[in-house]
Amino acid sequence: MFLRCFRAENRKLHASPIWILFFLLPVISAVYGTFNYLQNLGILQDQWYSLWTQHTLFYALFFYPVLVGVYAAYLWRLEHRGHNWNLILAAPVRPLALFLAKYVVVLKLVLLTQLLVFGLYVLCGKAFAHLPGWPPVQTLLFLLRGLVGGQCVIALQLLLSMLIRSFAVPVFLGLAGGVAGMLCASKGIGLAFPYALMQVGMNANKSEDLLAGQYGGFLLASALWLALFLALAHLLLTRRDVRA
Amino acid sequence: MPRALHAELQKAHRRHDLAVCLLVPLVILVWVGYSAPEVDSSTVHPFSALFYMGPTVDAILMPIGMAVLATRLWDVEEKGDFPKLLYTLQSRRSLFAAKAALGFGEVLLIAVLETAILLALGWWKGYADAVPASHILYHFVCTLAVCVMLFASELLLAVLLANPLPALCVGVVGALVGLFSAFMPPIVSLFVPWGYFIPLSSFVLASWDADTRIAVYGMRAFRPLLLAWVVVLAAAFFAFAWRAVREKEV
Numbered sequence: 001m002f003l004r005c006f007r008a009e010n011r012k013l014h015a016s017p018i019w020i021l022f023f024l025l026p027v028i029s030a031v032y033g034t035f036n037y038l039q040n041l042g043i044l045q046d047q048w049y050s051l052w053t054q055h056t057l058f059y060a061l062f063f064y065p066v067l068v069g070v071y072a073a074y075l076w077r078l079e080h081r082g083h084n085w086n087l088i089l090a091a092p093v094r095p096l097a098l099f100l101a102k103y104v105v106v107l108k109l110v111l112l113t114q115l116l117v118f119g120l121y122v123l124c125g126k127a128f129a130h131l132p133g134w135p136p137v138q139t140l141l142f143l144l145r146g147l148v149g150g151q152c153v154i155a156l157q158l159l160l161s162m163l164i165r166s167f168a169v170p171v172f173l174g175l176a177g178g179v180a181g182m183l184c185a186s187k188g189i190g191l192a193f194p195y196a197l198m199q200v201g202m203n204a205n206k207s208e209d210l211l212a213g214q215y216g217g218f219l220l221a222s223a224l225w226l227a228l229f230l231a232l233a234h235l236l237l238t239r240r241d242v243r244a
Numbered sequence: 245m246p247r248a249l250h251a252e253l254q255k256a257h258r259r260h261d262l263a264v265c266l267l268v269p270l271v272i273l274v275w276v277g278y279s280a281p282e283v284d285s286s287t288v289h290p291f292s293a294l295f296y297m298g299p300t301v302d303a304i305l306m307p308i309g310m311a312v313l314a315t316r317l318w319d320v321e322e323k324g325d326f327p328k329l330l331y332t333l334q335s336r337r338s339l340f341a342a343k344a345a346l347g348f349g350e351v352l353l354i355a356v357l358e359t360a361i362l363l364a365l366g367w368w369k370g371y372a373d374a375v376p377a378s379h380i381l382y383h384f385v386c387t388l389a390v391c392v393m394l395f396a397s398e399l400l401l402a403v404l405l406a407n408p409l410p411a412l413c414v415g416v417v418g419a420l421v422g423l424f425s426a427f428m429p430p431i432v433s434l435f436v437p438w439g440y441f442i443p444l445s446s447f448v449l450a451s452w453d454a455d456t457r458i459a460v461y462g463m464r465a466f467r468p469l470l471l472a473w474v475v476v477l478a479a480a481f482f483a484f485a486w487r488a489v490r491e492k493e494v
Contacts, residue, residue, distance in 0.1 A: 021416060028417065028421060032424040035428075062419075063419075063420055070409075070412065070413070070416065081323060166259070166316060167319065167408045167412065168311065168315045168316055168412055169264060169312060169316070171312070171412060172264075172268075172308055172309060175304075175305065176271045179274070179275050179305075183278050
């Protein structure tokens with residue numbers, strides 16, 4: 001059942017306009033990041049680490065949660081049209097399987113986005129910044145941490161898009177979450193807020209590791225937030241009546 | 245027109261548009277309130293610093309915020325396939341005029357609240373430096389003009405493409421490009437309408453000393469030509485949106 005739901009959700013991505021955003025945001029971030037790095041070589045002296053901060057600073061703070069918001073809202077948009085809520089909840093599929101299928105598809109999209117970000121980072125580092133050697137393995141780890149921190153935001157954005165029958169509002173809430181996450185992270189309470197987890201995971205605004213010695217707490221917080229949002233989704237899908 | 249506007253207000257009430265309009269200034273309040281310098285900090289002219297911060301925050305939030313307002317205004321009709329019904333029940337002119345008037349009202353509310361928040365934060369923090377009323381008024385007019393221009397461009401996209409996704413994508417990409425343009429050579433920002441909040445602003449960071457960490461903020465001359473260009477752009481986008489509604493096949 002889950003696989004059928006997963007295939008159905010995947011099909012929605014074929015020829016979808018979200019691919020434009022998927023390519024544009026990382027490319028613009030990379031172009032600006034490389035330009036800024038090359039303009040400030042006197043200050044930015046940590047080579048690959050400095051290039052990483054320039055590539056991912058604004059992306060991780062504001063546009064990564066927005067991108068997740070767009071992916072999530074797009075997958076729920078069809079369900080909010082016509083009588084589709086009646087259809088999907090009457091289908092012989094567990095409601096949580098439906099939610100999980102959307103979750104896995106967004107997770108796949110986010111993973112691809114992160115790989116594109118990393119590919120552009122390596123390309124710009126070698127081709128334009130002419131940095132020696134290859135990027136430190138730690139930057140790849142930052143990327144994976146961004147994904148681990150981002151997975152609870154995926155669940156939260158899917159939950160918001162499921163509850164709010166508007167395409168645009170959950171996306172703006174993603175941006176608001178990014179702002180709030182930035183403030184939480186700067187206060188040192190990044191692990192207590194889901195949107196901050198993806199930012200501290202990406203380590204976008206510091207050369208030193210923001211998560212040094214806190215990996216256990218980071219993984220636990222990510223897992224707890226994810227479990228909470230999945231449980232909430234399950235509760236709402238099974239207890240709440242359809243408003244089609 | 246009054247009946248059409250009344251109908252739009254009822255739809256807006258049902259969509260909880262007021263909550264969305266309040267959400268944008270709320271994010272500004274939290275963000276600027278958190279980042280506002282303290283009186284005894286190393287910031288010279290902190291009130292000007294607050295008004296300097298406003299346009300940067302606007303450049304990130306408003307392109308997406310305006311896309312949200314504009315797409316919701318038109319998407320409510322597309323979702324239920326209502327345009328063909330509405331076009332037979334009322335004139336296209338009254339439908340578009342009512343939507344444009346409601347949208348302008350929502351944007352006006354956001355711009356008023358944004359300026360009020362900056363003033364209230366300054367007074368609450370007890371900043372002693374005075375900001376001339378003309379600069380406050382100019383800040384408000386610029387914020388309103390750029391927001392209306394962005395709103396009109398997003399409304400045009402929503403009407404043309406009958407789908408909120410492209411309009412919202414343009415808003416997201418615009419916010420990113422607008423923000424980046426602020427850190428590029430000044431000439432670049434003139435070619436990025438989403439970030440016009442920043443080149444239009446009359447508040448500047450006059451100097452910053454990296455050793456003492458003293459930041460001095462100040463004011464500069466208004467840019468009436470750029471403001472006029474924004475108004476022309478807004479009018480053009482509204483005209484194109486009206487044309488799209490008028491010529492839309494149902």
